[in-house]
Amino acid sequence: xxxxxxxxxxxxxxxxxxxxxxxxxxxxxxxxxxxxxxxxxxxxxxxxxxxxxxxxxxxxxxxxxxxxxxxxxxxxxxxxxxxxxxxxxxxxxxxxxxxxxxxxxxxxxxxxxxxxxxxxxxxxxxxxxxxxxxxxxxxxxxxxxxxxxxxxxxxxxxxxxxxxxxxxxxxxxxxxxxxxxxxxxxxxxxxxxxxxxxxxxxxxxxxxxxxxxxxxxxxxxxxxxxxxxxxxxxxxxxxxxxxxxxxxxxxxxxxxxxxxx
Numbered sequence: 001x002x003x004x005x006x007x008x009x010x011x012x013x014x015x016x017x018x019x020x021x022x023x024x025x026x027x028x029x030x031x032x033x034x035x036x037x038x039x040x041x042x043x044x045x046x047x048x049x050x051x052x053x054x055x056x057x058x059x060x061x062x063x064x065x066x067x068x069x070x071x072x073x074x075x076x077x078x079x080x081x082x083x084x085x086x087x088x089x090x091x092x093x094x095x096x097x098x099x100x101x102x103x104x105x106x107x108x109x110x111x112x113x114x115x116x117x118x119x120x121x122x123x124x125x126x127x128x129x130x131x132x133x134x135x136x137x138x139x140x141x142x143x144x145x146x147x148x149x150x151x152x153x154x155x156x157x158x159x160x161x162x163x164x165x166x167x168x169x170x171x172x173x174x175x176x177x178x179x180x181x182x183x184x185x186x187x188x189x190x191x192x193x194x195x196x197x198x199x200x201x202x203x204x205x206x207x208x209x210x211x212x213x214x215x216x217x218x219x220x221x222x223x224x225x226x227x228x229x230x231x232x233x234x235x236x237x238x239x240x241x242x243x244x245x246x247x248x249x250x251x252x253x254x255x256x257x258x259x260x261x
Contacts (some may be wrong), residue, residue: 001015001051001055001076001077001080001081002055002059003057003077003080003081004053005060006059006073006077007077009033009034009058009059009062010026010029010030010033010034011029011032011033012025012026012029012034015066016081016082017082018081018082018083018084018112019112020112020116020129022081023078023110023116023118023129024114024128024129025084026074026077026078027074027118027120027127027128027129028127028128029129029139030070030074030120031205031206032205032206032207033035033205034058034065034070034120034205034221035063035064035203035204035246035248036064036065036066036070036122036123036202036203036204037063037064037100037202037203037204037246037248038066038067038197038200038202038203039063039201039203039248040065041048041189041190041197041198041221042201046190047068047069047186047190049068049069049072049179049180049183049186050183051072051073051076054069054072054073055073057069058070059073059105060071061138062247062249063248063253064203064205064248065121066121066189066197067105067106067107067119067121067122068106068121068182068185068186069121070120070121070134071087071107071108071118071119071121072087072108072179072182074118074120075087075108077100078108078110078118083112084109084110084111084112084231085109085110085111085118086108086109086111086176086177087106087107087108087109087176087177087178087179087182088104088106088107088108088109088172088173088174088175088176088177089102089103089104089105089106089172089173089175089177089181089182089214090104090105090106090107090157090170090172091104091161091170091171091172092104092105092169092170093167093168093169093170098168099171101105101185103177103181103182103184103185103187104170105121105122105170105172106121106182107119107121107122107170108170109132109176110129113183114131114132114133114140115131115132115133115174116130116132117129117130117131117148117155117157118131122169122170122203123202123204124206124211125146125148125159125169126139126141127141127206128141130146130147130148130157132148132155132174134148134149134150135149136148138160139215142210142225143161143162143225144159144160145159145160145161145166146158146159146160147160147166151171153173154171154172154173155171155172155173155174156168156171157169157170157171157172157251158168176186184217199216199247200215201215202214202215203242203246203248205245205246207222207223209223209224210222210224210225211222212245212246213217214232214238214241214242214245214246216231217231217233217238218230218231218232219231219232219241219245
């Protein structure tokens with residue numbers, strides 16, 4: 001782990017001591033600079049979960065990734081700085097109230113004087129790490145409120161919009177796992193027609209006042225609650241948008257029909 005290079009990638013030049021403030025600032029900077037994206041899946045490029053390949057993709061080539069890539073890299077960064085951090089498995093909530101299989105999502109538990117929930121790989125989610133406690137107040141971010149709730153021997157991550165009923169984003173336990181245990185589900189999401197990652201193409205990044213997302217061939221920008229949507233007309237427009245909005249550039253021969261069709 002080249003800590004200096006990684007911190008340069010996320011444009012962070014603050015303290016490096018393991019503390020709640022440092023964790024919060026690193027977490028926010030990661031979400032503001034490294035996009036959540038699945039473009040390699042659309043292009044048929046295999047995703048490899050070894051640290052060297054992930055560092056090359058995210059730090060050297062300044063790409064993004066999905067949960068297994070982003071959270072495993074953030075795990076290694078935090079560990080190199082001196083945090084006690086563990087990889088946890090989550091089952092994602094479905095509309096019918098059921099949950100996806102184990103290892104469908106990776107998140108992180110960071111233990112300081114108290115345990116914290118960190119997650120830089122779930123797309124549009126909480127910007128600040130959450131205290132892993134039922135006594136912690138809701139984290140208010142824009143029009144959303146995030147909190148955790150105990151569920152038997154597990155935890156639920158909840159999101160409440162306005163005064164509405166909270167929705168369970170995912171359920172997880174505090175059992176620590178190794179990166180290799182996520183490999184089968186990572187392969188599933190790259191190859192199965194039943195995975196939403198093979199069905200939809202996305203590149204999304206947090207903004208200080210909203211979010212910018214490419215979904216299919218649509219550019220969606222939300223700032224201070226106001227939403228704008230633009231249709232991208234062809235591969236060149238997509239390529240330019242990826243470069244300008246996300247700093248993502250591709251080299252070599254790319255079959256853009258796999259993304260634009």
